[in-house]
Amino acid sequence: MKILTVVGARPQFIKAAAVSNVIRDEFNEVLIHTGQHYDENMSKIFFDELNIPKPDYNLGIGSGNHGKQTGTMLIELEKIYLQEKPDLVLVYGDTNSTLAGALAASKLLIPVAHVEAGLRSFNMKMPEEQNRILTDHISSVLFPPTKTGVYNLKNEGIKEHVYNVGDVMFDAVIDFKKLAMEKSNIIDRLNLYNGKYILTTIHRAENTNDIHRLENIVSALNDSGKEIVLPLHPRTRKYIDDYGLTFSDKIKLIEPVGYLDMISLEMYSEKIVTDSGGVQKEAFFMKKPCITMRDETEWVETVENGWNIIVGTNENNILNAIVEFTPERKQEDIFGDGKAGKKILDILKKEIYNK
Numbered sequence: 506m507k508i509l510t511v512v513g514a515r516p517q518f519i520k521a522a523a524v525s526n527v528i529r530d531e532f533n534e535v536l537i538h539t540g541q542h543y544d545e546n547m548s549k550i551f552f553d554e555l556n557i558p559k560p561d562y563n564l565g566i567g568s569g570n571h572g573k574q575t576g577t578m579l580i581e582l583e584k585i586y587l588q589e590k591p592d593l594v595l596v597y598g599d600t601n602s603t604l605a606g607a608l609a610a611s612k613l614l615i616p617v618a619h620v621e622a623g624l625r626s627f628n629m630k631m632p633e634e635q636n637r638i639l640t641d642h643i644s645s646v647l648f649p650p651t652k653t654g655v656y657n658l659k660n661e662g663i664k665e666h667v668y669n670v671g672d673v674m675f676d677a678v679i680d681f682k683k684l685a686m687e688k689s690n691i692i693d694r695l696n697l698y699n700g701k702y703i704l705t706t707i708h709r710a711e712n713t714n715d716i717h718r719l720e721n722i723v724s725a726l727n728d729s730g731k732e733i734v735l736p737l738h739p740r741t742r743k744y745i746d747d748y749g750l751t752f753s754d755k756i757k758l759i760e761p762v763g764y765l766d767m768i769s770l771e772m773y774s775e776k777i778v779t780d781s782g783g784v785q786k787e788a789f790f791m792k793k794p795c796i797t798m799r800d801e802t803e804w805v806e807t808v809e810n811g812w813n814i815i816v817g818t819n820e821n822n823i824l825n826a827i828v829e830f831t832p833e834r835k836q837e838d839i840f841g842d843g844k845a846g847k848k849i850l851d852i853l854k855k856e857i858y859n860k
């Protein structure tokens with residue numbers, strides 16, 4: 506039995522790291538990298554560090570407008586699907602690679618399994634929201650990571666073949682935390698002290714592509730007076746340069762880091778300030794207060810549990826949260842038991858063999 510997995514962007518490599526080696530125990534997995542992310546520190550470093558199998562295909566699609574990027578992926582993926590004839594296509598998350606991977610399969614009547622299904626921001630302006638809704642509605646097996654994911658799918662009429670297996674990113678943190686502690690020396694390299702700095706990431710299109718939102722974020726970080734580590738996504742670096750924004754010398758702007766360094770930075774931080782989906786969850790796994798610079802989140806349980814606060818991009822709201830936000834409640838079990846990969850394997854076995 507053959508599973509064809511499609512990945513393309515940074516968070517998908519990390520998700521695949523938690524699943525690929527598990528499903529390879531049972532299935533012949535063919536791994537396709539669309540090439541959506543291609544810089545060494547946005548792609549290769551994850552394959553090397555996390556022992557992800559080398560992609561069988563790299564489509565080298567690269568950056569571009571949504572239509573062109575997604576459409577080119579679709580054309581190239583279809584050729585491979587016709588040649589490889591997989592029993593199922595596996596996709597992760599909500600990027601353009603996810604949608605292209607699912608749509609190319611669905612058109613050829615190949616079943617699609619969607620890991621991280623059912624998440625909604627209810628903001629259709631986000632490319633990710635469009636991608637995830639479309640992908641969910643053409644998937645045959647859906648793996649929502651949370652109860653909210655199951656609920657959202659049910660509300661859209663998707664009730665069959667839906668399995669809340671927990672979150673594969675929780676598996677990844679559990680699998681790689683020890684390795685990060687052994688191998689990463691980023692805390693020393695950057696002269697950081699445990700609990701004495703804020704870790705920030707910014708890359709969401711709605712923040713980078715809007716000068717006012719990005720200006721507010723940069724001002725709040727500058728005015729906080731805190732030591733801040735900011736690994737800059739290439740999208741964000743480009744806009745910061747274009748807008749001519751500058752940072753105070755307490756902000757350490759660094760290149761995107763590998764996953765082991767990132768886990769280390771998260772683990773020893775005081776708080777995490779982000780607009781990333783994955784980093785919001787990792788803040789929760791690491792029991793760090795998370796300040797989310799968006800107007801909504803898909804990870805509503807982390808907010809309800811008091812470990813994540815949604816502040817948008819109002820400068821004062823970000824600043825106040827950096828100074829004051831402190832979770833008060835014990836963490837609830839939101840993301841499963843860290844064995845999502847194994848559960849996905851068991852369910853896929855049943856779904857594929859019983860077809």
Ligand code: UD1
Pocket residue numbers: 514515516541542543544547568569599600601602632633708710739740743
């Ligand atoms: C994509 C996903 C987003 C996800 C993010 C993870 C979509 C629509 N968006 O956003 O959901 O959260 O990945 O990081 O799929 N660039 C480089 N080098 C690279 C990759 C990108 O320089 O290796 C620059 C290019 O200028 C490019 C820009 O970043 O135009 C945006 O890249 P793109 O893949 O289109 O979207 P992301 O913002 O990375």
Ligand code: UDP
Pocket residue numbers: 515516519706708736737760761762763764765767768780781782783784787
């Ligand atoms: N990440 C990383 N290096 C970085 C920034 C993020 O390894 O410099 C990891 C992070 O730990 C998480 C994932 O990338 O596992 C999140 O990806 P990103 O924020 O790019 O996308 P999103 O999760 O918002 O789709």
